[in-house]
Structures are given as C-alpha cells and as structure tokens.
Amino acid sequence: MLKLLYFWVFIFILCGCVGEQKPIQKSSISARSIIPDFYEEYGEIKRGQGFFQALKSISIDNAVALQLINALRDEVEFSTLKVGDKLKATYNRKKELVAFSFSQNPAEIHTVKLNNNKWDYFLEQKPTFWFSKIISGELRKGSTLVEDLKEKGVDASVVADVVNVLLCKVNFRFHARTGDKYKVVLSQRMYENQTIETKVLYTSYDGKRAGFSEAFWYEDEEKGSTFTAHYTEDGQALIRSGLRYPLSSLHIRSHYGYRRHPVTGRRTMHRGVDLRGRIGRPVHAVASGKVILSTYNKYAGNKVAIKHRDGSSSYYFHLNARKVKKGDWVRSYQVIGTVGATGRVTGPHLHFGFKNSKGRWMNPMHKRMIATPKLDGARFLRLQEQIAQIKGHIQDLELSQVARYLVANIPNQKVEYKLRLGVDLPSVKI
Numbered sequence: 001m002l003k004l005l006y007f008w009v010f011i012f013i014l015c016g017c018v019g020e021q022k023p024i025q026k027s028s029i030s031a032r033s034i035i036p037d038f039y040e041e042y043g044e045i046k047r048g049q050g051f052f053q054a055l056k057s058i059s060i061d062n063a064v065a066l067q068l069i070n071a072l073r074d075e076v077e078f079s080t081l082k083v084g085d086k087l088k089a090t091y092n093r094k095k096e097l098v099a100f101s102f103s104q105n106p107a108e109i110h111t112v113k114l115n116n117n118k119w120d121y122f123l124e125q126k127p128t129f130w131f132s133k134i135i136s137g138e139l140r141k142g143s144t145l146v147e148d149l150k151e152k153g154v155d156a157s158v159v160a161d162v163v164n165v166l167l168c169k170v171n172f173r174f175h176a177r178t179g180d181k182y183k184v185v186l187s188q189r190m191y192e193n194q195t196i197e198t199k200v201l202y203t204s205y206d207g208k209r210a211g212f213s214e215a216f217w218y219e220d221e222e223k224g225s226t227f228t229a230h231y232t233e234d235g236q237a238l239i240r241s242g243l244r245y246p247l248s249s250l251h252i253r254s255h256y257g258y259r260r261h262p263v264t265g266r267r268t269m270h271r272g273v274d275l276r277g278r279i280g281r282p283v284h285a286v287a288s289g290k291v292i293l294s295t296y297n298k299y300a301g302n303k304v305a306i307k308h309r310d311g312s313s314s315y316y317f318h319l320n321a322r323k324v325k326k327g328d329w330v331r332s333y334q335v336i337g338t339v340g341a342t343g344r345v346t347g348p349h350l351h352f353g354f355k356n357s358k359g360r361w362m363n364p365m366h367k368r369m370i371a372t373p374k375l376d377g378a379r380f381l382r383l384q385e386q387i388a389q390i391k392g393h394i395q396d397l398e399l400s401q402v403a404r405y406l407v408a409n410i411p412n413q414k415v416e417y418k419l420r421l422g423v424d425l426p427s428v429k430i
Contacts, residue, residue, distance in 0.1 A: 038090055038098070045085040051078060052260075058089045060097060066260050068100050070346065071112045071119035073253045074276055076102060105196035107189075128191045132201070134397045136183040145172065145182060145205075155198065158186065162203050165230045168238040169213035170205050180207035185394055200230070202390050216387045220379065224249040227379060235375035235383055246283050246316060246352050247339070251276040253349055256363040262346045271361040272315065272353030277339035279320050279348045284333045286314050291328040291336075300351070301342025306330060311357030312367065318343050318351055 043058040045051075055065040069078070082104070090099035101111045107126040112119040135152050139145065145166075149159045162184055163172075170176075183204045189197035204214035215230040215238050226245045230238040254262070254274035261268050277283075285306055292313065293305035302319035320340025324330060341348040354364035375383050 036093075038092055041089045041091070043087040043089075045081055045083055045087075047083050051081060054087055055089075058087055059091075059095075060089055060100070062260065063265065064097055066262065066265065067119060068112060070262055071121060072102065072110060074251070075121060075123065076110055077251060079252050079255060080104065105191065106194065107191040107196055126191065128189050128196065130187050131190050132185060132187045132393065132397060134183065134185050134394065134401070136181070138181045139176065139178055141178045144176070148182075149184070154184070154186070155195075158198050158200065161200050165200070165203055165215045165238050166205050166213065169215075169232075170207070170210045172210075175207060175210040177208045177210075180205065180210065182206070185390070185397065202394060203230075216383070216390055218375070218379075218383045218386055221382070222249050224251050226250050227375065231375060231383055233387060235380045237374065245275075246286055246314075246350060247275050247277050247281065248284075252365075256365065272317070272351050273364055275350045275352055277348065277350050279338070279340055281339040282335045283316055283319060283337045283339060283350055285330045285336050286332070288332045289314075289330060291324045291326055291330060294322050294324055294326045294328075297343070299344050301345070302337065302340060303343075304336050306336070313355045313359075314364070315353035315355070316350060317353070318345050318349060320348075 041058040043054055045054050046057075049057075051069065052062060052065050055068065056062070060068070086101075086103040088101040089097055090101075092098050097114070099111060099113045101109050103109045107128045109124040111122045111124065113122065114120075135149065135154065137148055137152070139148065146159055146163060149162065150156065154162075166172075183202070184200065185202040187199045187201050188195045199217055201217045202214065204212070206212045213232075215232065218227070218229060218231050220227040225248060227248070232238065252273050253276050254270060256270060256273050258267055259270045260266065261270075287306075287308045289306040289308040291304060292307045293303065293315075296302050300317040302322050303315065303317045304319065304322055304324060305313055305315045307313045316337060318340055319337040319342065322337045324334075324336045330336060339348055339350050352364050354362050354367050356362050
C-alpha cells in the first residue's frame with residue numbers, strides 16, 4: 001500500500017513539472033523579441049537635390065526637416081553640401097523620428113537626438129592623420145598648369161584652389177611659357193587610406209615672363225575666420241574676388257534664395273544670408289560709404305544700411321545695438337553695430353543683404369569688392385611663424401625625396417626617416 005502511494009506521488013510530481021513548461025509562453029517571448037524597438041532609413045545627397053529633398057527621400061516631412069536644419073545649422077555648413085553626403089534617420093515603433101545623422105566624410109558624423117521635444121546635438125569624430133606631399137614640375141610645350149596638376153593626380157577642386165591663388169599674381173593667358181616651373185605642397189587629412197580634406201599649404205610659380213610668385217596658407221586662431229586664406233610673405237591677401245565680411249568669422253546659417261521661413265514655416269524669398277554670431281559681437285561695414293538707414297522695425301529689428309561708392313548698398317538686420325546714425329560716413333571695416341536678436345527671429349544672428357547699383361537685391365556672397373585686408377599686428381606675427389613652419393616642412397619633404405633616391409641606389413640599405421615638424425605624419429620608409 002505504501003509503495004502504491006509513493007508511485008502516485010511520483011506521477012503527480014512528474015506531471016506538474018512537465019506542465020510548468022508552457023510552449024505557448026516560450027513562443028510568445030520569441031515573437032516579442034523579433035519586433036524591433038527602432039528601425040533606420042539611409043540616404044545620400046544626389047545630384048540636383050537640395051537638403052529638404054534629400055530628407056524627404058528618407059521619410060522626413062518638411063516640418064520636421066525644418067527643425068533638424070535649425071538644430072544643425074550652427075554646426076554644419078550647408079553651403080558645402082555635395083553629392084554622396086550620407087544621411088540616416090532613426091524611427092521608433094510609432095514611426096516617429098527620434099534621431100538623425102549627417103556625414104560629409106566617414107570620420108565626422110553630426111547627430112541630433114530627440115530629448116523632451118528638443119533636439120540635442122552630438123559630434124562623433126574618428127581618428128585621422130595628416131599626410132603631406134610635394135608636387136613640382138615645369139610646363140611642357142602645349143601644356144598648362146591645370147593639365148599638369150591633373151595628370152599628377154591632383155583633384156580638380158584642389159587644382160582650382162591653386163590656380164585661383166596664383167591668378168592674383170600671374171596672368172597665365174599672356175605670361176605663361178614653356179619651361180616655367182611650379183611647386184605645390186598639399187596637406188591631406190586621411191581616414192583609412194581615404195583623403196577627406198586637403199589644404200594647399202604652399203604654391204609657387206617661376207616664369208620667364210611671369211617672374212616669381214609664392215603663397216603661404218595662413219590659419220587664424222578663430223575657427224571659421226575670414227582671415228584664414230593664402231598670403232604673400234609680407235601679409236598681402238591673395239583672394240581674387242573676396243568681400244570684406246561683416247563678421248570676423250563666417251558661418252552661413254541660411255542662404256540667399258527661396259527657403260522655408262524658420263518662424264512662419266512658409267516658403268519665401270530670403271534676400272540675404274544669415275550669419276551666425278553671439279549677441280554683442282561687433283558688426284563691421286563691408287566697405288566705406290554713407291549710412292542711408294539706421295532705424296528699427298518689427299521684422300528686421302535694429303537695421304543699418306550703407307551706400308557705397310560703386311552705387312551698391314549693404315544691409316545689416318536684427319542688430320542688438322546700432323553704432324551709427326543716418327548721414328554718417330563710415331570707413332571700411334568700421335564697427336557699425338552688434339549682433340542681436342531683434343525683430344522676427346528664432347535666435348541671435350546677423351542678416352546680411354546687398355542691393356546692386358540698380359537697387360535690386362543680390363546674393364551678397366557674389367559681390368566682388370574688397371579682398372581680405374593685409375595682415376598686421378598679432379595676425380602678421382602668427383603668419384610669419386606659420387611661414388617658417390611651412391618652409392621647414394618643404395625642406396624636410398624635399399630631403400626625403402632626395403634620400404629616397406640615394407638609398408634606392410645603395411644595395412641592401414634600409415633607413416627610416418620621420419618628419420618632425422609638429423605635423424601628424426607617418427614614417428617615411430626609404
């Protein structure tokens with residue numbers, strides 16, 4: 001009898017254990033796990049596309065697109081958009097956008113994430129290094145500088161930079177001759193064997209008719225400074241068609257042309273460019289002239305207008321303070337006010353506009369007037385320091401070329417030469 005009781009207890013326990021393993025619960029957990037909390041859509045800037053169109057291709061509507069642009073435009077220069085720039089949108093289960101990423105090169109990713117109805121900005125930067133190389137040669141019969149540089153593998157955009165700098169001193173159409181010599185030093189930012197940025201550190205041209213000219217790259221301490229450019233050794237700017245800008249650094253938040261207004265959301269004509277600037281930053285006259293307007297209205301806020309000697313007029317809106325009055329004569333680069341957020345705006349910036357001599361609005365970035373001023377004071381001393389570094393850099397690059405040639409003619413010789421110029425460069429094995 002006792003054995004029979006043990007038998008039934010054992011059966012009961014065995015059935016209970018089997019009953020606890022419910023296949024339905026297991027399958028339901030598996031079903032829930034395959035439903036993603038987020039999904040992503042990828043896109044890129046295509047030929048002929050604007051930023052709004054590119055965003056629409058990854059399911060972002062215009063209203064949200066405007067929010068993204070407002071969140072990014074202080075960090076991203078949209079004027080440099082190019083075919084192939086990458087976009088990524090992250091959505092939740094409700095198909096709501098929660099994050100967006102934009103990248104113009106694989107080493108830098110700009111991201112905004114939604115946090116309590118506010119877009120927070122993040123920048124991811126991957127390790128890169130700078131590599132320099134020297135390119136030199138002489139013009140052959142029937143060749144041009146442009147053709148020669150392209151044949152040596154220089155990208156077309158870099159060739160254009162070199163030629164634009166030299167055109168300030170050299171008239172290639174009339175003075176270029178067979179046998180003229182040139183030299184270019186490039187500093188290239190590399191990421192996984194890919195060039196993502198190129199700076200023309202130095203360029204020179206030595207011709208029978210053109211004479212000798214050289215230019216050095218100057219980089220100002222202030223990021224985005226309008227003084228960052230190519231200069232002669234005595235500090236003269238080499239900019240063919242520059243405009244003296246109203247701010248000491250240039251970052252365009254909104255371009256000239258049709259756009260969706262950041263306040264009204266309507267598509268309207270934007271007759272100027274919006275430049276980023278903190279409240280109180282000095283605003284300069286782009287050229288000498290007479291103040292024809294110094295007043296306030298509810299749309300433009302505090303505004304100043306100056307008529308210049310060529311009949312054109314420059315306009316400065318949303319000023320925090322006006323430093324000149326109507327009828328005043330101002331000199332080039334004189335402070336005429338400070339950046340503000342007056343009038344109908346979403347935040348502090350300078351609206352900079354231009355009318356041509358016929359009184360028609362034009363893109364101020366297309367106005368040819370005055371090049372960047374000649375450097376003096378602390379900036380000139382900084383230029384001299386950078387020129388000394390570049391000259392030393394050129395000597396080391398040329399030495400590495402000579403050493404490579406000499407070692408190549410010596411059997412069983414192994415040497416490692418490293419450039420030490422305060423520039424992040426790889427070892428050169430020769």
